[in-house]
Every structure is written in C-alpha cells, then in structure tokens.
Amino acid sequence: NKSTTTITGGEFSYNKAKTSGGAIYSDGILTINGTNFSTNTATSNNGSTGGGAIFTTKKSTTTITGESLFSYNNATSFGGAIYNSGNMEIGDGTNVITFSTNSSTTNGGALYNATGSTMTIASGTKFIANTSQKGGAIADDGFMTIGDDVEFSSNVASKNSGAIGV
Numbered sequence: 001n002k003s004t005t006t007i008t009g010g011e012f013s014y015n016k017a018k019t020s021g022g023a024i025y026s027d028g029i030l031t032i033n034g035t036n037f038s039t040n041t042a043t044s045n046n047g048s049t050g051g052g053a054i055f056t057t058k059k060s061t062t063t064i065t066g067e068s069l070f071s072y073n074n075a076t077s078f079g080g081a082i083y084n085s086g087n088m089e090i091g092d093g094t095n096v097i098t099f100s101t102n103s104s105t106t107n108g109g110a111l112y113n114a115t116g117s118t119m120t121i122a123s124g125t126k127f128i129a130n131t132s133q134k135g136g137a138i139a140d141d142g143f144m145t146i147g148d149d150v151e152f153s154s155n156v157a158s159k160n161s162g163a164i165g166v
Helices: none
Strands: 004-008 011-013 024-026 029-033 036-038 054-056 061-065 069-071 082-084 087-090 098-100 111-113 118-121 126-128 131-134 138-140 143-146 151-153 156-160
Touching: 111 118
Parallel strands: 004 029, 011 036, 024 054, 029 061, 036 069, 054 082, 061 087, 069 098, 082 111, 087 118, 098 126, 111 138, 118 143, 126 151, 131 156
Antiparallel strands: none
16 A cells, blocks of 8 residues: 555454454555454564554554444554554544454554554543553554543553553
8 A cells, every 4th residue: 555545434354464464554644434443363473563453664654533443353473453663643532442352462462653653542542451462552662642531441461561561
C-alpha cells in the first residue's frame, strides 16, 4: 500500500500472514473508521515483524477512529493487534476504541510502537485483558503520548509491565 486507503465499517477476521500484518500491511496513508479486527494472526518470529491485525512501515501514517474494536488478534513476535513503525493516531477523544484479549509472544500484547515511530492514544481508548512477555497492553520503543481517560484493565505481562513497557 503506497497509496491512500480509507476503510469505514466492516470487519477483518481470521486473516493470517506469515510475516507481518495479518489483515493489513500499510506503507502509505491509512484511515480506519469504525472497523472491527478479530482473530487475525502474524506468525513470524523475526524481531522486526508482527502486527496480528495491522503492520505499518516507517513511511506510513495511520489514523484509527470511530467505534473500532481489536480483539483476539495474535502475533508470534511484536504487537498482538498492531505493530507501528510510522506515525499513528488512535482515537479522537469522542468514540471508544477497544483493544481486548490480543496477545504477542514478545512485546506489546495489543500495540507495539517501534524505535523512531510516533503514536498518540486519545482519551476513551480501552485496553482490556491483553497479554505479552513485555507490555501486556503496550510496548513502546518510540515516542508515545497517552491522553486522559485511557483505561488499562486486566492486562498481563509474563515478565515486565502488565500495562505499558517502555
């Protein structure tokens, strides 16, 4: 994807990639609005891969808004639901974006924010029952801003940081 893509509504479920982005691999401008991602998988054990639902490259800009839900996504490497290498905004402060029961083997049960990347998480976003080795909900190796009223509940890390690993 070296273009501009907008996805409104719908569902991505039971998709699988051998390396990155079980449902979506983005190298451009991606806007997601009110879309559900469930039971997607990225299976590589390579450290620079993952994103059970979405993988974004360094060139990408991603915005996720609306009542979007990420649930039961899995990566055998980084970012059970999302692996971000570019610029990402999650939420708009009015709609609820929920990350629930996502998992990764190494870092970021729901989200992994890679070195040199930026991520902003708006108020009203929820992280519930995500699991990983480091950062049950989020592992951040880049630059991250988290707004007020973001909920972290029942996330589990087998080693470090049940909610956020930095």
